[in-house]
Amino acid sequence: xxxxxxxxxxxxxxxxxxxxxxxxxxxxxxxxxxxxxxxxxxxxxxxxxxxxxxxxxxxxxxxxxxxxxxxxxxxxxxxxxxxxxxxxxxxxxxxxxxxxxxxxxxxxxxxxxxx
Amino acid sequence: xxxxxxxxxxxxxxxxxxxxxxxxxxxxxxxxxxxxxxxxxxxxxxxxxxxxxxxxxxxxxxxxxxxxxxxxxxxxxxxxxxxxxxxxxxxxxxxxxxxxxxxxxxxxxxxxxxxxxxxxxxxxxxxxxxxxxxxxxxxxxxxxxxxxxxxxxxxxxxxxxxxxxxxxxxxxxxxxxxxxxxxxxxxxxxxxxxxxxxxxxxxxxxxxxxxxxxxxxxxxxxxxxxxxxxxxxxxxxxxxxxxxxxxxxxxxxxxxxxxxxxxxxxxxxxxxxxxxxxxxxxxxxxxxxxxxxxxxxxxxxxxxxxx
Numbered sequence: 265x266x267x268x269x270x271x272x273x274x275x276x277x278x279x280x281x282x283x284x285x286x287x288x289x290x291x292x293x294x295x296x297x298x299x300x301x302x303x304x305x306x307x308x309x310x311x312x313x314x315x316x317x318x319x320x321x322x323x324x325x326x327x328x329x330x331x332x333x334x335x336x337x338x339x340x341x342x343x344x345x346x347x348x349x350x351x352x353x354x355x356x357x358x359x360x361x362x363x364x365x366x367x368x369x370x371x372x373x374x375x376x377x378x379x
Numbered sequence: 380x381x382x383x384x385x386x387x388x389x390x391x392x393x394x395x396x397x398x399x400x401x402x403x404x405x406x407x408x409x410x411x412x413x414x415x416x417x418x419x420x421x422x423x424x425x426x427x428x429x430x431x432x433x434x435x436x437x438x439x440x441x442x443x444x445x446x447x448x449x450x451x452x453x454x455x456x457x458x459x460x461x462x463x464x465x466x467x468x469x470x471x472x473x474x475x476x477x478x479x480x481x482x483x484x485x486x487x488x489x490x491x492x493x494x495x496x497x498x499x500x501x502x503x504x505x506x507x508x509x510x511x512x513x514x515x516x517x518x519x520x521x522x523x524x525x526x527x528x529x530x531x532x533x534x535x536x537x538x539x540x541x542x543x544x545x546x547x548x549x550x551x552x553x554x555x556x557x558x559x560x561x562x563x564x565x566x567x568x569x570x571x572x573x574x575x576x577x578x579x580x581x582x583x584x585x586x587x588x589x590x591x592x593x594x595x596x597x598x599x600x601x602x603x604x605x606x607x608x609x610x611x612x613x614x615x616x617x618x619x620x621x622x623x624x625x626x627x628x629x630x631x632x633x634x635x636x637x638x639x640x641x642x643x644x645x646x647x648x649x650x651x652x653x654x655x656x657x658x659x660x661x662x663x664x665x666x667x668x669x670x671x672x673x674x675x676x677x678x679x680x681x682x683x684x685x686x
Contacts, residue, residue, distance in 0.1 A: 269437075269439065269440060270439075296517075297517065298437060298439060299514060299516055299517040300422070300424070300438075300513075300514050300516070300517065301512075301513065301514045301517045301518070302517065303416065303422045303438070303439050304415070304416040304422065306439075307416040307417060307418070307422065307439075308416070311458045311459055342509050342590060342591050343508060343509065344508065344509055344510055344512070344518060344521040344522070344591070344612060345507065345508035345509070345511075345512050345517070345518045345521070346514075346517045346518055361508065362507075362508030362509060363507050363508030363512065363518075364513070366415075367414075367415065367459060
């Protein structure tokens, strides 16, 4: 069941996430809630989705039990701020951030890892 | 592409989107330039229960509806527009973007909004997301049975401190004055909560820790004495700043760096109007921003008729 009200495609299961990252070179997944720290990140992703054809953008609800793959990822250890944002390159985590990120911070990660 | 408009709006928060709706519906060619999240501070509101005519919604949905409304009337919205220079004097105003594009208009409505104030002290950026947060609703449950601090003395700080006691074992409120600016009921609620302690007349000086936040250093202002508070997390609620820095020296600002406008939302420059959280006013609500956006658009329309 979808839990996030964004224009970004919401991943609903761990299997779906695995399939997406195995089929796409560059994937950004924002795992959060509909809260003030998460919404600006979804919003930036919506803008970037139109500009960056080489990257696939997805959301995943933090409270979805299936999101354990992100919540418990080694790269997210010590994270104490939503959203958890994961950047996957060729199926592996290339970068991960915790809490709100600005458009500039997101684009700098995309430029560094997905160009 | 026609890059000259009747009305150019800087910012797409509640005031800017409303101005866009009114101006474009009046058949004025209208452009909104925005850098940041569409909806501004409005999207940071989880539940909106006091917007007349809408029982309850969230800020994101409300902002998206406003955006769709504006676009449906022909308003153009350009996001991620980083403006390098403003030329606001004369009959034709213009802005230059960092990427070299230029947009011109006969009138400009400034609605750049505001942003949460940060402390700007050592360690704040380092521990953002690993101990430092700006949202109790979002991150409170990461601090179950932990000791945390809340910085600030306004309504947000005290109300969120009380909310956070449902997760944390202890909440220390650090405030720079010997009294709070919050409403009395919020102060009372916090004072009677046994999990809350108060460190008054003190300012944070540094965050430190090994991998995650462990220590908040504060200075007692009357004595200059510094002390360390052991914390697992800190929530910062110290108000908002108007996004008016680019307009210093161009448009009249008051001592709080807010645009000075009259009741028609006119600034000191003919043809330049301002609305929303960036103007000289007391109450900052979605309803006040939409009202000011409306007035600014109607005033801009009137200005164009008289040109």
